[in-house]
Amino acid sequence: MEVDKKEEIASESSEEQVVNPWEVSAKDGGKIDYDKLIDQFGCQRLDESLIDRVERLTSRQPHVFLRRGVFFAHRDFDLVLDAYERGDKFYLYTGRGPSSEALHLGHLIPFMFTKYLQEAFKVPLVIQLTDDEKCMWKNLSVEESQRLARENAKDIIACGFDVTKTFIFSDFDYVGGAFYKNMVKVAKCVTLNKAMGIFGFSGEDHIGKLSFPPVQAVPSFPSSFPHLFPGKDKLRCLIPCAIDQDPYFRMTRDVAPRLGYSKPALIESSFFPALQAKNGKMSASDPNSAIYVTDTAKDIKNKINRYAFSGGQDSIEKHREIGANLEVDIPVKYLSFFLEDDAELEHIKKEYGEGRMLTGEVKKRLTEVLTGMVERHRMARAAVTDEMVDAFMAVRPLPNMFE
Amino acid sequence: MYSSLIDPNLLIAKDSQALLVNGYRKPNLKTSNDPIRRINNTKPTLFIFSAPAPCSPKFFDNDLMGFSKDQLLSQLQELEIDYSKYEHPPVLTVEEQAKYVSSSEGALSKNLFFKDKKHRYYIISAMVDTKVDMKVLSQRLGLGKGGIRMAPEEALAELLQVSLGCVTPFAVVNESARDVSLLLDQKFKNQTRCIFHPLSNNVSISLSTSGLDKFLQSVGRDPVYVDLEANPVVGKDQPPDLAVYVPSNSVVIPELPNNTPSAQASPPKNVSAEKTKPVASPKPSKSPGNVKSVVQNSGLSVFKNPEKFVEEILDKTSELLFSEVKGENVEALAETLRKRLTSEFTHLAVMYKNTAYSEGFYAGTQCQPKRP
Numbered sequence: 001m002e003v004d005k006k007e008e009i010a011s012e013s014s015e016e017q018v019v020n021p022w023e024v025s026a027k028d029g030g031k032i033d034y035d036k037l038i039d040q041f042g043c044q045r046l047d048e049s050l051i052d053r054v055e056r057l058t059s060r061q062p063h064v065f066l067r068r069g070v071f072f073a074h075r076d077f078d079l080v081l082d083a084y085e086r087g088d089k090f091y092l093y094t095g096r097g098p099s100s101e102a103l104h105l106g107h108l109i110p111f112m113f114t115k116y117l118q119e120a121f122k123v124p125l126v127i128q129l130t131d132d133e134k135c136m137w138k139n140l141s142v143e144e145s146q147r148l149a150r151e152n153a154k155d156i157i158a159c160g161f162d163v164t165k166t167f168i169f170s171d172f173d174y175v176g177g178a179f180y181k182n183m184v185k186v187a188k189c190v191t192l193n194k195a196m197g198i199f200g201f202s203g204e205d206h207i208g209k210l211s212f213p214p215v216q217a218v219p220s221f222p223s224s225f226p227h228l229f230p231g232k233d234k235l236r237c238l239i240p241c242a243i244d245q246d247p248y249f250r251m252t253r254d255v256a257p258r259l260g261y262s263k264p265a266l267i268e269s270s271f272f273p274a275l276q277a278k279n280g281k282m283s284a285s286d287p288n289s290a291i292y293v294t295d296t297a298k299d300i301k302n303k304i305n306r307y308a309f310s311g312g313q314d315s316i317e318k319h320r321e322i323g324a325n326l327e328v329d330i331p332v333k334y335l336s337f338f339l340e341d342d343a344e345l346e347h348i349k350k351e352y353g354e355g356r357m358l359t360g361e362v363k364k365r366l367t368e369v370l371t372g373m374v375e376r377h378r379m380a381r382a383a384v385t386d387e388m389v390d391a392f393m394a395v396r397p398l399p400n401m402f403e
Numbered sequence: 404m405y406s407s408l409i410d411p412n413l414l415i416a417k418d419s420q421a422l423l424v425n426g427y428r429k430p431n432l433k434t435s436n437d438p439i440r441r442i443n444n445t446k447p448t449l450f451i452f453s454a455p456a457p458c459s460p461k462f463f464d465n466d467l468m469g470f471s472k473d474q475l476l477s478q479l480q481e482l483e484i485d486y487s488k489y490e491h492p493p494v495l496t497v498e499e500q501a502k503y504v505s506s507s508e509g510a511l512s513k514n515l516f517f518k519d520k521k522h523r524y525y526i527i528s529a530m531v532d533t534k535v536d537m538k539v540l541s542q543r544l545g546l547g548k549g550g551i552r553m554a555p556e557e558a559l560a561e562l563l564q565v566s567l568g569c570v571t572p573f574a575v576v577n578e579s580a581r582d583v584s585l586l587l588d589q590k591f592k593n594q595t596r597c598i599f600h601p602l603s604n605n606v607s608i609s610l611s612t613s614g615l616d617k618f619l620q621s622v623g624r625d626p627v628y629v630d631l632e633a634n635p636v637v638g639k640d641q642p643p644d645l646a647v648y649v650p651s652n653s654v655v656i657p658e659l660p661n662n663t664p665s666a667q668a669s670p671p672k673n674v675s676a677e678k679t680k681p682v683a684s685p686k687p688s689k690s691p692g693n694v695k696s697v698v699q700n701s702g703l704s705v706f707k708n709p710e711k712f713v714e715e716i717l718d719k720t721s722e723l724l725f726s727e728v729k730g731e732n733v734e735a736l737a738e739t740l741r742k743r744l745t746s747e748f749t750h751l752a753v754m755y756k757n758t759a760y761s762e763g764f765y766a767g768t769q770c771q772p773k774r775p
Contacts (some may be wrong), residue, residue, distance in 0.1 A: 119710070162756065162757070163756070164707075380750070380754055383754050403707070403708070
């Protein structure tokens with residue numbers, strides 16, 4: 001499920017923005033137009049009334065990503081909340097395509113949010129590691145992709161998921177049985193032409209790629225996990241993901257009613273910008289475009305100071321006069337993702353935007369926040385043993401998963 | 404609490420205030436984290452009830468809206484209680500209030516809002532220089548040494564229907580405060596007049612204790628005056644002297660959603676219409692979800708649930724803090740500790756739980772079958 005730029009694809013005309021699971025680029029090197037994307041994909045904006053409802057139902061402050069509009073679009077999230085209020089629970093499904101060992105903060109965002117959802121709503125979670133996908137698309141060996149899957153699982157576990165409510169699985173290990181039966185059912189409902197239309201496959205692509213989409217679709221159906229949800233065929237599924245994964249789930253939602261299953265609901269995030277800004281998102285291939293979870297405090301400080309694109313003015317005088325351009329400033333953008341305190345963020349935006357605060361100060365604060373996060377992650381990661389990974393990945397029932 | 408009473412037709416009543424675009428109005432997200440504004444968000448809901456006659460009289464029931472300052476003052480007048488009124492800019496502390504209301508008018512009061520572990524609430528209204536020792540108070544109430552702490556902001560809004568800096572004995576006029584215990588400083592009785600906020604912190608009124616008593620009795624309350632500085636021994640043969648003032652009912656905040664079926668059946672657009680009671684932002688330290696179950700099943704779930712586990716640890720820490728450290732800033736310190744540490748500790752607790760589970764899991768795989 002991981003998103004990387006697909007180098008082979010000849011980029012479509014730069015007149016239109018391109019957003020699909022393998023490519024994300026904005027129009028004419030500008031910013032991604034999320035409103036247009038919502039229109040184009042046909043999903044809905046996550047408005048304040050929904051956020052308030054979440055706050056009311058969970059009796060806690062909504063996650064910073066909701067408050068700041070990082071998770072900004074959804075499909076049927078309101079229906080999930082309706083059902084929850086009636087006492088009908090749901091389960092969470094998210095995943096990662098383990099293509100590299102180097103994880104950056106952008107990769108952690110859906111997991112941080114999913115952890116919040118798990119705690120706030122007290123629901124179970126399945127996490128899919130699509131090692132088969134990466135084996136096919138990135139041309140990795142089977143062993144290598146499996147190894148990367150386990151390594152990534154450790155970082156995922158370090159985000160703080162509760163082992164008594166979480167099932168992590170890799171496709172190579174788990175596909176078969178009830179899961180495979182659902183895959184075949186889904187595959188029967190999607191013609192070759194349709195798949196080519198949705199995913200951009202062509203006659204040159206190998207058949208492995210063509211047959212992959214059902215693998216990512218069926219974790220949305222509770223019957224794929226008979227050890228977890230026996231007899232609960234009507235259990236709803238909520239999928240937190242980045243918005244470029246929407247095509248997979250449009251297909252799934254289309255197929256679900258034909259199989260007698262509920263349509264999965266989605267809650268979608270925008271892209272985490274690269275340090276140097278430019279149009280796309282963080283890329284695992286350019287180390288200076290991102291903050292990695294293995295970066296030291298010194299690395300983080302360096303990267304922020306040298307590469308983070310600043311919206312401040314060229315000279316101090318000019319800056320004090322005009323203020324910073326908050327639209328393009330990366331440190332403020334990053335703070336809006338990770339600085340928990342709303343009041344402090346507002347203060348920084350005001351002072352910086354009106355020229356009283358300098359870029360250096362903002363970058364310093366950001367460095368503090370990110371260093372804290374990365375440290376905490378590193379400590380948790382160090383505590384994850386192979387036995388713990390085995391426990392999370394064991395095919396076992398999860399009693400008390402809704403407590 | 405409100406949603407079951409809202410008639411959807413009411414929302415499109417012609418004369419009701421314009422705000423009901425998309426069924427409700429809510430201030431900009433940016434302002435909604437300002438604690439004062441959030442609590443004042445109760446005000447927009449008042450508009451819904453100011454729709455014209457076709458509505459059932461129930462919608463005008465004061466108990467739902469929360470008494471306003473004007474209603475209180477006219478009530479005092481009706482009861483022929485003599486008071487003097489002083490208007491000033493909104494004040495949040497006694498020091499600020501003292502700038503605008505001189506002590507010649509009467510004795511200023513400090514008003515504290517506490518809660519105990521079993522979700523029972525107390526208003527303590529005292530002379531400014533009376534020393535209120537929370538540890539002693541907790542023991543005298545029979546709650547042990549660290550049994551009470553400052554009530555969270557949302558309780559202020561939900562139970563007392565007042566804003567920050569506005570705790571006052573008059574808040575018990577609200578039906579929502581019926582289970583809140585009110586204890587008044589004995590020393591008030593030596594004053595000709597005492598000063599309180601009449602449900603709003605941009606007004607202060609001074610009145611005599613007999614005036615206050617008359618008002619309390621009119622709303623069915625027996626005025627209770629206590630020597631707040633006394634520190635009697637509490638032990639096996641000396642029962643806690645204030646235990647009789649502990650409320651018999653605990654209060655669950657926020658209320659669990661228990662909407663009527665018709666509310667859910669309405670299509671997604673009207674979902675926003677059901678949102679009538681804004682929630683002041685809960686602190687991360689509040690126990691999640693079903694508060695009732697905390698009270699009942701606390702034994703088992705403390706060890707299963709990382710968040711409850713952390714709450715237990717912080718409770719004990721606060722208790723120790725109160726017993727070791729003197730001074731009235733201790734409560735604020737305890738709250739800060741709680742707020743800042745809860746998230747960190749919960750993360751650690753989850754990792755601990757995962758580690759323990761994994762070790763057990765591994766042991767399970769190596770387990771020899773039982774000998775026959």
